[in-house]
Amino acid sequence: MIDVMYFAWVRERIGEPRERVETDAATVADLVEELKAREPRYEAAFADLSALRVALDQELSDFDAPLAGVREVAFFPPMTGG
């Protein structure tokens, strides 16, 4: 089980801020494919991965990073702080 979080327009497209996901995905990209296969709202959110960023356990990471041992995955658009 893994906590998956969504922020900004990713959260809006998916319709919820976080969920618990049962998965054996080896990498972030594998997890994304599993989610996209579920429902159109995931397809809409993950249509263009180049417009997205991912954090693993609150550290910025990459879509090809392994998920082993990760408890929290977050997807969001590029940050616009400051």
Add this chain to the structure above:
Amino acid sequence: MIDVMYFAWVRERIGEPRERVETDAATVADLVEELKAREPRYEAAFADLSALRVALDQELSDFDAPLAGVREVAFFPPMTGG
């Protein structure tokens, strides 16, 4: 007649902050030569012109600038504001 002002260590070497000077000097450099010829304290103050700056009527200028029409000449070391 021209007002001549001194600041920082130039003022200290000359011993006064300002004086009225009767001069026909054509340039700042000529005025400096006239002053140096007066007394050793002026020689001490003007020994190294590269260590000095000059302002004419409150605008930074050069030692070869003409004095025609100038009412106020100021001599001082490089500024250390900020």
Add this chain to the structure above:
Amino acid sequence: MPTIRVQSAPFSLGEESEGFAAGRTETGAVVTFTGLVRDTGGISRMEIEHYPGMTEKAIGDIVDEAMGRWTLDDALVIHRHGTLVPGDRIMMVATAARHRAAAFEAAEYLMDYLKSRAPFWKKEYGPDGAEWVAAKDEDEDALSRW
């Protein structure tokens, strides 16, 4: 010790500036930067979302990196989230150093990284509806100078 605060409440730029690095007689230079909500295109308000937990961690990492690159006497980052209106202060950074070059550079470094590496997202509400602020290429490019 640097100070980092992530909060929905407004902050007083005056009090923060007055108190920052106070009583430090080794400090010769203090720089502050404040970011404000601009009234562009008649926006009525802005909502700032963030990622609690990661936000503090990401800002902490950015501040640690700045403290290592420059010899800073102190550093401060305050960033708001929630609802803001034009004229409101979104965030501020402050840096204290012996000399001005370090204080300026560190403040610019903090700003460049907070813009693109701290998990905040802005949504603007204007006459044509609501829109997520898009990240600018120039903000990403700004990181390459460090």
Add this chain to the structure above:
Amino acid sequence: MPTIRVQSAPFSLGEESEGFAAGRTETGAVVTFTGLVRDTGGISRMEIEHYPGMTEKAIGDIVDEAMGRWTLDDALVIHRHGTLVPGDRIMMVATAARHRAAAFEAAEYLMDYLKSRAPFWKKEYGPDGAEWVAAKDEDEDALSRW
């Protein structure tokens, strides 16, 4: 309209920061720089001499040049003269602009020129007597970047 003040009295960084560019909803970025007396080599005090009349004019010219080079919403320069002790604030500048790059650059420009082109001279009083602060080559060199 930029504000320029040359004074012997202390100033409140908090009040100046709080009031600067207040209510300007076109401003997105405010930068302040504050210079303080450092306790280097056990100095007990500093005397700052200036050239009344020329000082205001020189600072005015520097500010005008900055307002022309960058689109600034506002600018502020306060510079003290007279007796100061370690920890005292010598001077501050503030700049307001739409975006952060202009606010930072203009503040650095103002500082670089105030250092070497505004008629102030510092004398430090320490354990070994009094000494005029020498201008640094690096401060003169800093002007070449503009």
